[in-house]
Amino acid sequence: xxxxxxxxxxxxxxxxxxxxxxxxxxxxxxxxxxxxxxxxxxxxxxxxxxxxxxxxxxxxxxxxxxxxxxxxxxxxxxxxxxxxxxxxxxxxxxxxxxxxxxxxxxxxxxxxxxxxxxxxxxxxxxxxxxxxxxxxxxxxxxxxxxxxxxxxxxxxxxxxxxxxxxxxxxxxxxxxxxxxxxxxxxxxxxxxxxxxxxxxxxxxxxxxxxxxxxxxxxxxxxxxxxxxxxxxxxxxxxxxxxxxxxxxxxxxxxxxxxxxxxxxxxxxxxxxxxxxxxxxxxxxxxxxxxxxxxxxxxxxxxxxxxxxxxxxxxxxxxxxxxxxxxxxxxxxxxxxxxxxxxxxxxxxxxxxxxxxxxxxxxxxxxxxxxxxxxxxxxxxxxxxxxxxxxxxxxxxxxxxxxxxxxxxxxxxxxxxxxxxxxxxxxxxxxxxxxxxxxxxxxxxxxxxxxxxxxxxxxxx
Amino acid sequence: xxxxxxxxxxxxxxxxxxxxxxxxxxxxxxxxxxxxxxxxxxxxxxxxxxxxxxxxxxxxxxxxxxxxxxxxxxxxxxxxxxxxxxxxxxxxxxxxxxxxxxxxxxxxxxxxxxxxxxxxxxxxxxxxxxxxxxxxxxxxxxxxxxxxxxxxxxxxxxxxxxxxxxxxxxxxxxxxxxxxxxxxxxxxxxxxxxxxxxxxxxxxxxxxxxxxxxxxxxxxxxxxxxxxxxxxxxxxxxxxxxxxxxxxxxxxxxxxxxxxxxxxxxxxxxxxxxxxxxxxxxxxxxxxxxxxxxxxxxxxxxxxxxxxxxxxxxxxxxxxxxxxxxxxxxxxxxxxxxxxxxxxxxxxxxxxxxxxx
Ligand SMILES: [Zn+2]
Ligand SMILES: [Zn+2]
Ligand SMILES: [Zn+2]
Ligand SMILES: [Zn+2]
Ligand SMILES: [Zn+2]
Numbered sequence: 001x002x003x004x005x006x007x008x009x010x011x012x013x014x015x016x017x018x019x020x021x022x023x024x025x026x027x028x029x030x031x032x033x034x035x036x037x038x039x040x041x042x043x044x045x046x047x048x049x050x051x052x053x054x055x056x057x058x059x060x061x062x063x064x065x066x067x068x069x070x071x072x073x074x075x076x077x078x079x080x081x082x083x084x085x086x087x088x089x090x091x092x093x094x095x096x097x098x099x100x101x102x103x104x105x106x107x108x109x110x111x112x113x114x115x116x117x118x119x120x121x122x123x124x125x126x127x128x129x130x131x132x133x134x135x136x137x138x139x140x141x142x143x144x145x146x147x148x149x150x151x152x153x154x155x156x157x158x159x160x161x162x163x164x165x166x167x168x169x170x171x172x173x174x175x176x177x178x179x180x181x182x183x184x185x186x187x188x189x190x191x192x193x194x195x196x197x198x199x200x201x202x203x204x205x206x207x208x209x210x211x212x213x214x215x216x217x218x219x220x221x222x223x224x225x226x227x228x229x230x231x232x233x234x235x236x237x238x239x240x241x242x243x244x245x246x247x248x249x250x251x252x253x254x255x256x257x258x259x260x261x262x263x264x265x266x267x268x269x270x271x272x273x274x275x276x277x278x279x280x281x282x283x284x285x286x287x288x289x290x291x292x293x294x295x296x297x298x299x300x301x302x303x304x305x306x307x308x309x310x311x312x313x314x315x316x317x318x319x320x321x322x323x324x325x326x327x328x329x330x331x332x333x334x335x336x337x338x339x340x341x342x343x344x345x346x347x348x349x350x351x352x353x354x355x356x357x358x359x360x361x362x363x364x365x366x367x368x369x370x371x372x373x374x375x376x377x378x379x380x381x382x383x384x385x386x387x388x389x390x391x392x393x394x395x396x397x398x399x400x401x402x403x404x405x406x407x408x409x410x411x412x413x414x415x416x417x418x419x420x421x422x423x424x425x426x427x428x429x430x431x432x433x434x435x436x437x438x439x440x441x442x443x444x445x446x447x448x449x450x451x452x453x454x455x456x457x458x459x460x
Numbered sequence: 461x462x463x464x465x466x467x468x469x470x471x472x473x474x475x476x477x478x479x480x481x482x483x484x485x486x487x488x489x490x491x492x493x494x495x496x497x498x499x500x501x502x503x504x505x506x507x508x509x510x511x512x513x514x515x516x517x518x519x520x521x522x523x524x525x526x527x528x529x530x531x532x533x534x535x536x537x538x539x540x541x542x543x544x545x546x547x548x549x550x551x552x553x554x555x556x557x558x559x560x561x562x563x564x565x566x567x568x569x570x571x572x573x574x575x576x577x578x579x580x581x582x583x584x585x586x587x588x589x590x591x592x593x594x595x596x597x598x599x600x601x602x603x604x605x606x607x608x609x610x611x612x613x614x615x616x617x618x619x620x621x622x623x624x625x626x627x628x629x630x631x632x633x634x635x636x637x638x639x640x641x642x643x644x645x646x647x648x649x650x651x652x653x654x655x656x657x658x659x660x661x662x663x664x665x666x667x668x669x670x671x672x673x674x675x676x677x678x679x680x681x682x683x684x685x686x687x688x689x690x691x692x693x694x695x696x697x698x699x700x701x702x703x704x705x706x707x708x709x710x711x712x713x714x715x716x717x718x719x720x721x722x723x724x725x726x727x728x729x730x731x732x733x734x735x736x737x738x739x740x741x742x743x744x745x746x747x748x749x750x751x752x753x754x755x756x757x758x759x760x761x762x763x764x765x766x767x768x769x770x771x772x773x774x775x776x777x778x779x780x781x782x783x784x785x786x787x788x789x790x791x792x793x794x795x796x797x798x799x800x801x802x803x804x805x806x807x808x809x810x811x812x813x814x815x816x817x
Pocket of ligand 3: 476477478479480481482495496497498499500
């Protein structure tokens with residue numbers, strides 16, 4: 001499932017062979033600067049697709065050395081396009097918000113969304129009746145300097161660069177939202193930045209702190225998307241990133257909720273989150289940036305802490321040993337049953353072409369292949385398994401409806417710190433928790449109602 | 461292990477928090493309670509007993525093989541099980557079962573340990589050699605095929621050795637000393653190699669005839685499981701000998717092991733969390749699982765005409781040792797079931813002498 005891209009039919013399955021033969025060697029050649037000069041390395045090898053131009057190699061990954069630059073580019077875009085079209089991720093009436101960190105993955109996500117928009121603009125201009133609207137695109141950058149030690153000149157430079165990147169994209173113009181993470185606190189209180197810093201620093205476990213920032217970032221993204229009327233939130237998560245998430249979620253005991261996070265679509269949020277680069281490798285994304293001169297930015301955040309850092313080292317090591325390993329990890333996790341919210345709600349809009357709607361019907365998750373979940377962790381919003389020991393009598397309390405991973409690595413242990421933690425939480429988390437819990441109470445009431453009926457039947 | 465071993469010195473003078481009579485000898489990693497050796501044995505043995513009772517692992521009169529490798533975990537296993545059998549009168553017919561792959565020098569020391577265990581615990585010992593089971597020792601196989609593909613043989617033959625041995629000796633259950641670390645490692649490896657079928661069952665305490673006894677401690681775990689086993693062996697001065705496969709296992713297996721060690725250092729609970737994840741993975745039931753049949757030659761479970769071991773043996777005996785390995789596989793069975801070939805491959809990629817869950 002992970003490697004639907006046209007280039008992957010055989011290579012992804014090399015994994016099982018490799019163990020026996022030991023013949024599958026990771027390419028260790030370095031890509032020489034400037035990208036295309038790398039063709040010198042394998043002068044005589046022709047592109048497997050067009051069989052005309054020379055293949056480029058040395059960038060790593062499963063398709064290394066198979067394609068020429070042009071075919072590589074169209075292959076990578078093809079993976080993106082498959083993800084978008086098979087799930088009806090983006091339809092003409094949508095307004096799409098791309099989460100842009102400045103890194104290569106989100107840069108490529110932005111580029112591809114942009115190219116797709118350009119194509120539909122072209123179609124729009126060419127069509128006589130102009131019936132199909134062109135989807136809108138916006139870009140958001142979350143400034144996390146309140147919780148990460150990034151010097152403010154660097155942050156200013158970053159924002160400058162990002163503004164330049166977005167404004168230099170060809171029309172249609174894209175609105176850029178640069179938003180501080182503390183936006184998750186209502187603007188009128190004014191102490192958002194302090195409360196955010198207090199909240200994050202009250203988490204003692206380094207891994208927990210990192211994950212907490214991740215959850216808060218999603219809240220901020222959702223808030224921007226919702227406020228400006230976007231209908232999709234695009235993340236640039238690639239295979240390599242997802243493979244790391246599979247392992248770290250496993251290590252954190254989140255095996256139940258894991259499938260929710262790694263699908264093309266995650267509609268448990270108010271604004272559905274989509275991952276169109278789910279089938280692209282980090283190496284491929286990096287190569288595309290170099291080939292096309294896409295400017296990327298790296299913030300000096302330093303190495304990731306704790307479990308997350310350990311996992312990314314581990315996965316990088318595995319990937320180095322076998323260039324299809326990340327692919328295999330994501331493929332394995334892809335066989336876990338996703339949740340009902342891992343799909344775009346079926347489109348009934350007549351503005352959407354029938355073909356799109358048919359395609360969505362065909363590829364979208366069938367409800368019998370997915371799991372429904374009523375209970376979500378108040379903090380990280382992951383679906384909760386029954387084994388999570390949720391205290392159903394105590395659903396009014398925030399911490400009662402938290403997953404065990406949040407309990408362990410984020411929530412303070414003693415009641416007084418818990419109180420402080422709770423008071424520093426942004427209203428949106430508190431409110432979401434309350435809403436969920438009320439929903440749960442209603443569901444429970446429903447269940448109890450059934451029991452009561454059968455009880456009275458017994459009595460009569 | 462060293463860490464726990466040094467604890468007694470640091471904590472000398474403190475009293476055991478359970479009996480409050482003897483000096484504390486070690487600290488529970490989670491609760492930081494300090495307990496003495498005797499209480500530690502009691503707690504440990506009681507947990508195992510509870511696991512046996514609550515999971516109804518055995519019935520009186522059953523014939524139980526204790527998988528004895530001479531390693532630390534299996535030594536503890538033999539000791540605890542024979543102790544509990546007497547104490548609680550399980551009325552089990554226990555014996556030690558060892559497999560000798562026939563690798564010069566590799567099993568010599570560990571078999572010596574197992575033989576000492578035989579005397580110490582008064583348990584009969586049965587050694588099954590590859591020569592008995594297959595007609596070939598590993599050394600002979602390596603001489604024939606070179607070192608390149610030896611782990612294919614190790615994995616397939618190793619897995620079947622216990623099954624075939626169990627059938628040969630009319631055993632009801634085979635108990636292994638796999639602990640939480642082993643199971644966590646297996647969960648990770650199954651993810652890394654895409655073995656969804658094994659991923660779905662590798663965390664259960666019983667697989668067919670096999671019982672991974674120490675994996676049950678998880679539910680009751682207070683100290684780190686591995687630490688506890690090491691501690692237990694250390695204080696009891698149990699006779700153990702650590703063995704590692706002398707042929708090189710897969711690189712990623714080594715990485716996974718290192719990773720687990722690093723994880724344990726960073727967050728001891730991660731081992732149990734991995735197992736919890738493994739238990740909570742929801743795998744589609746509609747996914748195609750290989751049909752189960754039996755091997756026409758030896759009667760072992762196989763979805764093909766011949767089981768993997770018989771294909772490999774055929775190759776060895778015909779002087780075509782690569783038969784059944786890699787791309788040549790299927791020259792006996794044909795290529796009709798791709799799921800099986802995938803499942804088969806992951807058996808091959810197991811390291812030597814490692815029991816496959
Ligand atoms: Zn080409
Ligand atoms: Zn949570
Ligand atoms: Zn005591
Ligand atoms: Zn071997
Ligand atoms: Zn057979």
